[in-house]
Amino acid sequence: MTQITDRFGPDFSPKVSPDKTKIAFLGYDDKFLGYQQNSLYVMDIDGDNVQVISQGFDRNISNITWRGDGKIIYFQYDSEGMTRIASITLSGKVKDIVDELGGLSLGRPYSGASYTISKSGRYAFTYGNVHNPADLASGFNGAKRRITDLNKDLFDYKTLGKVEEVWYESSYDKKRIQGWLVYPPNFDSSKKYPLVLEIHGGPFTNYGFRFTAECQLFASKGYFVLYTNPRGSTSYGKDFANLIHHNYPSQDYDDLMSGVDHIVERDYIDGDNLFVTGGSGGGVLTSWIVGKTDRFNAAVVAKPVINWYSFVLYADNISFFYKYWFKGMPWNNLEEYMRRSPISYVGNVKTPTMLLTGEDDYRTPMAESEQFYAGLKLNKVESMLVRIPGASHGIAARPSNLIAKVNAITAWFDKYKK
Known part of the structure; x- marks a missing residue:
């Protein structure tokens, strides 16, 4: 050789x-x-x-x-x-x-x-x-x-929600951000509809012009769904993705809030009924969002990282995260790790928040969700922790888990709809 x-x-x-x-x-x-x-x-x-x-x-x-x-x-x-x-x-x-x-x-x-x-x-x-x-x-x-x-036998008698591509500017620096808006089936422009912001994981991945069972299921229950590619997303070049290098979460929050602002300008979006959810990296950003604003009626944080200090020491790739996502070991960079950890802002949270994680998740271990849940309870925030037996980081790998996940999220949102 x-x-x-x-x-x-x-x-x-x-x-x-x-x-x-x-x-x-x-x-x-x-x-x-x-x-x-x-x-x-x-x-x-x-x-x-x-x-x-x-x-x-x-x-x-x-x-x-x-x-x-x-x-x-x-x-x-x-x-x-x-x-x-x-x-x-x-x-x-x-x-x-x-x-x-x-x-x-x-x-x-x-x-x-x-x-x-x-x-x-x-x-x-x-x-x-x-x-x-x-x-x-x-x-x-x-x-x-x-x-x-x-899937012809299914779609012959199911009506999908229309999906519209949208572009808007970030309030932080005017960068153009791409997203997609899923309409409820049988949309009626004379009515007002609640909006769900659904956030992708990664963070270095992308959403796109692709089928999504989860967003279509949300739409089928009467919600508009916005999914976007904030800074850090792939498919826009390496500079756009690395805007969050050693800076995650950060202005990706502004990109997401600008997307919501852009959509709620439409007459048929009910600005008093806003909801947010995301998994993995999207769970990071959802927990970050509720620590920064109370504009959302309810949130569902799926399989998140809550505390970067603990995460880099017991997630499934301990030789990677401290080296590529941070400047060094957590004990040498305590302030930086905690500045970027949603647990640091749990005292600000007023939004009713559900956490949802697989018990066999080695990427974002259950202890991350437990930390945030404990903080919410100590802060007397209405909250719930859903533990999914036998599920790993890919919660929806089993179709039954996908349905159960969507039902849990929409039940939580329905509870706090005005």
Whole structure:
């Protein structure tokens, strides 16, 4: 075995060219940033003449495949909440091929898709959008043909809520923020509707133009649902994602509040019936929000980090978080860890708050939720802790848990609707 790359940073996903003379691979120089974006490299088969061919392409590249003639490399990427297949020449010219690669998360509209492509350029991929969970499609030269319609028997007698793309400016620095608004089915513009702000996790991930069972279920119960990509989200380039480097939570809060402000201007949104929820990183931001404002009638904090000091010492990747998300060990940076911890603001909370976490969650352990719940109880805030037996960080991995989660959230919100 011979080592052929040696930089400080990961090199991975090597793919040998059809003529066996070159290797394409992904990687980046590790700079200990919260978000580090893959670039695409090509080198000779012996490791010489390494060249980055994606220079200037400011999106994360994945799933690379050579074309049969060795002149083109296909790849997958996210941009502004849309997943695409594209091609790149060895000189770095990028061309989009097809979009609407479906996210494989059923519950929430996360990115994540899969494709294969033949030597001649014909492709098959997971096809999905706001109207349907991922199905299988195929195509050639930009076309797409849906092959499966696995949920037709369901959607033939279910009415989905319309999904509208929205853009607005952050009150913090006027950066443009993208989001999507899910309407209740059979929407009537003469009526007033409550609004749920649903926040993604990560934080270095993205929501997008993808199906979301959870948001559609909220909508089916009469709520508008706003989901957005605040700063820190991927699919907008590395600088946008790293606006929260060593600064999370921070102005992502302003991005989210600006989104709510933007939507409540509509006549049919009831500004007196606002609700907020999110899981994982979204749970962090939900617990942060209720410590900063009492504009929401109720909140549901799912699988959160509440105390960064404790989290970095017992979560499932203790060698990572203190090094990439903070400047160092917690005992050397106590003020910084606690400044960014929602537990530090629990004394401000007046919003009725439910916590909801799996008992087998090793990413955001149950003790995080227990800390916040205890603080809320000591502060005499109406609160509830829901413990889900046998559930890990992916609470909705079991469909029954997804339904139970949505029912618990909407029951809590319904209780505090005016």
